[in-house]
Amino acid sequence: MKSAVIQLETLICPSCSQKIEAALKQLDGVEKESVSISFSSSRARLDFDEEKVDIKAIEDAIDRVGFDVIKSKVK
Amino acid sequence: MRKLQRAILRSKNKIALISGILILAGFLVKWTASFDPFTRWALIAASVMGLIPIAIQAYQALRVKVVSIDLLVTMAVTGAFAIRNFEESAIVTFLFLFGGYLEQRTLNKTRSAIKALTEMAPETAWKLMESGEFEEVDIFDVDRGDVLLVKTGAKVPVDGTVLSGAGGVNEASITGESMPAAKEKDSMVYAGTLLDNGTLQIRADRVGEDTTFGKIIELVEEAQDSKSGAERFIDRFSKYYTPAIMVIALLVWLFTRNLELAITILVLGCPGALVIGVPVSNVAGIGNGASHGVLLKGSEVISDFSRLDRMIFDKTGTLTVGKPSVSERIVYGDRTDQALAFLASVERESDHPLATAILENIGDTIYSNVTETDVIKGGGIVASLEGHRVAVGNVALMEREGVNLSDRVRADLDRLEAGGNSLVLTAVDGGIKVVMGIRDQSRPGVREDLERIRKLGVKNLVMLSGDNQGTVEIIGRELGLTEVRGNLLPEDKAAYVRERAGQGETVAFVGDGINDSPSLALAQIGIAMGSGTEVAIETSNVVLMNSDFSRLPHALGLVKAITRNMIQNIVIALGVVIALLVSVLFGEWMNMSIGMLVHEGSILVVILNGMRLLGYKLKK
Numbered sequence: 001m002k003s004a005v006i007q008l009e010t011l012i013c014p015s016c017s018q019k020i021e022a023a024l025k026q027l028d029g030v031e032k033e034s035v036s037i038s039f040s041s042s043r044a045r046l047d048f049d050e051e052k053v054d055i056k057a058i059e060d061a062i063d064r065v066g067f068d069v070i071k072s073k074v075k
Numbered sequence: 076m077r078k079l080q081r082a083i084l085r086s087k088n089k090i091a092l093i094s095g096i097l098i099l100a101g102f103l104v105k106w107t108a109s110f111d112p113f114t115r116w117a118l119i120a121a122s123v124m125g126l127i128p129i130a131i132q133a134y135q136a137l138r139v140k141v142v143s144i145d146l147l148v149t150m151a152v153t154g155a156f157a158i159r160n161f162e163e164s165a166i167v168t169f170l171f172l173f174g175g176y177l178e179q180r181t182l183n184k185t186r187s188a189i190k191a192l193t194e195m196a197p198e199t200a201w202k203l204m205e206s207g208e209f210e211e212v213d214i215f216d217v218d219r220g221d222v223l224l225v226k227t228g229a230k231v232p233v234d235g236t237v238l239s240g241a242g243g244v245n246e247a248s249i250t251g252e253s254m255p256a257a258k259e260k261d262s263m264v265y266a267g268t269l270l271d272n273g274t275l276q277i278r279a280d281r282v283g284e285d286t287t288f289g290k291i292i293e294l295v296e297e298a299q300d301s302k303s304g305a306e307r308f309i310d311r312f313s314k315y316y317t318p319a320i321m322v323i324a325l326l327v328w329l330f331t332r333n334l335e336l337a338i339t340i341l342v343l344g345c346p347g348a349l350v351i352g353v354p355v356s357n358v359a360g361i362g363n364g365a366s367h368g369v370l371l372k373g374s375e376v377i378s379d380f381s382r383l384d385r386m387i388f389d390k391t392g393t394l395t396v397g398k399p400s401v402s403e404r405i406v407y408g409d410r411t412d413q414a415l416a417f418l419a420s421v422e423r424e425s426d427h428p429l430a431t432a433i434l435e436n437i438g439d440t441i442y443s444n445v446t447e448t449d450v451i452k453g454g455g456i457v458a459s460l461e462g463h464r465v466a467v468g469n470v471a472l473m474e475r476e477g478v479n480l481s482d483r484v485r486a487d488l489d490r491l492e493a494g495g496n497s498l499v500l501t502a503v504d505g506g507i508k509v510v511m512g513i514r515d516q517s518r519p520g521v522r523e524d525l526e527r528i529r530k531l532g533v534k535n536l537v538m539l540s541g542d543n544q545g546t547v548e549i550i551g552r553e554l555g556l557t558e559v560r561g562n563l564l565p566e567d568k569a570a571y572v573r574e575r576a577g578q579g580e581t582v583a584f585v586g587d588g589i590n591d592s593p594s595l596a597l598a599q600i601g602i603a604m605g606s607g608t609e610v611a612i613e614t615s616n617v618v619l620m621n622s623d624f625s626r627l628p629h630a631l632g633l634v635k636a637i638t639r640n641m642i643q644n645i646v647i648a649l650g651v652v653i654a655l656l657v658s659v660l661f662g663e664w665m666n667m668s669i670g671m672l673v674h675e676g677s678i679l680v681v682i683l684n685g686m687r688l689l690g691y692k693l694k695k
Contacts, residue, residue, distance in 0.1 A: 012182065012183075018141055018143075019136050019139055022139040022141050023139040026139060026140075038296050039354075041296040043296075064077070064138070065135045065136070065138070065139055066080065066132070071215060073215060073283075
């Protein structure tokens with residue numbers, strides 16, 4: 001299990017975070033309970049199973065709902 | 076395809092502008108030249124252009140199974156198009172886009188307080204590379220154990236230990252102390268502090284979010300995002316509310332065959348102001364706190380804090396300074412300057428806790444050579460200075476030395492003792508010269524701060540202390556507290572907090588977090604006088620930065636203001652929805668455009684109302 005902190009482009013609507021949260025929770029291998037999107041800092045945090053999903057796929061899922069990933073850190 | 080979508084969403088504001096111009100032009104032509112075809116095509120163009128970004132957003136949300144407001148609007152506009160009402164479809168899309176733009180502008184303002192804080196966070200660091208040279212790298216690329224160079228005028232990028240070099244660091248961002256702290260080999264340095272002079276090489280011990288400064292920022296950000304019970308309710312509510320509106324609109328259409336009415340319901344049903352009203356109050360309020368040295372950990376804290384019945388204070392270090400100082404100095408007879416110099420000379424060699432207070436009180440003086448020091452256990456010190464016999468200590472020592480205490484001296488001693496002071500007497504050659512009363516004094520301004528807290532509606536102000544009841548009562552009277560209790564161990568304090576909270580009171584405990592952790596944790600509101608220590612930040616609900624007691628009244632006033640603001644926003648949001656629904660059912664004048672205008676207007680009103688909190692100040 002790894003955890004990631006993803007810096008997103010500046011979020012401009014509270015409903016944006018809902019979309020990103022929903023997109024991340026639907027990924028297989030992402031720990032649903034761990035997903036949290038901070039609207040004020042435009043940052044996503046989540047835990048994931050590195051055998052089922054990688055950070056590329058996670059970034060891609062955010063991209064698909066229409067948001068840019070600025071950088072991400074996995075530890 | 077994805078790139079195109081993204082490009083369209085980016086130019087949303089431009090699209091809003093163009094569609095606004097088209098609508099304006101269309102109406103101008105209609106009124107001046109009555110040339111209907113132009114007007115119609117202008118409105119159609121405006122509708123289609125405006126709808127594209129909205130529809131994209133609706134589609135993106137739908138793909139992750141979120142039914143969003145965008146979908147309501149997309150359906151409504153499509154419906155208006157179907158009944159060839161291009162006027163409405165154009166105006167509704169424009170108002171929706173323009174409202175979104177204003178919402179974004181104003182919301183960014185509410186985040187400014189946090190921005191000011193995060194901008195203090197260092198972004199780059201000079202890191203020692205394998206080549207042996209220092210290179211400037213992004214703070215993201217610094218790991219534990221890296222060796223970093225900090226130059227004069229730069230921010231310390233991590234929490235770390237000085238390996239070499241020396242300098243003065245301004246730690247105001249962590250401790251509030253503006254005098255630079257001297258750093259040398261093995262000193263600890265903290266991220267976000269500023270190297271005023273010198274150069275340091277440091278080893279990174281904690282980086283990024285693990286640093287003290289990072290924790291503070293994270294705390295404030297999390298607090299702004301944390302949801303109160305009311306917000307969670309609204310979230311759940313809107314999840315079902317939006318689809319429900321769609322179903323209702325569909326039913327209305329099926330039964331009345333009135334598509335116009337159905338799409339009006341879609342627009343009126345947008346839950347905008349309700350969804351944003353409560354969070355905006357919280358974000359602005361917590362932001363205000365952060366810029367005034369008050370860290371509120373989450374919105375749940377805010378509602379409890381604002382309904383406070385009882386505030387319980389730890390004495391030492393919270394209401395009082397936490398270290399003894401001379402409260403009164405009385406001198407007798409002549410050559411008292413010499414006596415004070417002798418006293419300072421004797422105390423300079425002592426490690427007694429009161430010695431520091433005495434030396435601080437006397438200040439600069441000419442020290443004499445002390446010979447033949449004799450420490451009398453439980454009494455004081457007798458010493459020889461320049462051929463004089465000097466005795467420093469308590470009354471028992473004076474009696475042992477055969478010093479005559481006049482009625483005047485005895486009266487002074489009684490008075491000082493009644494005021495909770497420890498007494499230090501100084502006699503030179505058998506004659507009493509100086510009497511000092513020493514005690515842990517209340518923080519300057521605490522009395523006024525407590526008065527303000529009382530005015531804000533907290534009825535019971537209680538002080539708990541490990542000191543004896545007499546001392547505690549004196550301070551309690553001085554500060555105007557309603558209840559004081561002495562001789563308490565930390566577990567007794569915790570028991571008191573539990574008992575009060577158990578009786579249904581909302582209780583706050585204010586302490587320095589060092590030995591009060593149980594009480595801080597037990598009280599509904601644990602308020603830590605923090606100086607950036609981890610313990611205080613983690614065990615409490617509210618942190619007063621830099622241990623500044625005077626921020627407490629501000630904190631209390633602020634949470635009350637936030638709560639009021641939140642209620643106002645809920646009332647506004649619900650009021651608007653109800654008013655709209657009533658007018659669509661009973662009024663003739665209501666249509667999609669007016670509905671959208673009122674709806675976007677109410678969103679702006681609640682945001683602007685929330686933003687007032689950014690400028691909140693407690694009235695003196």
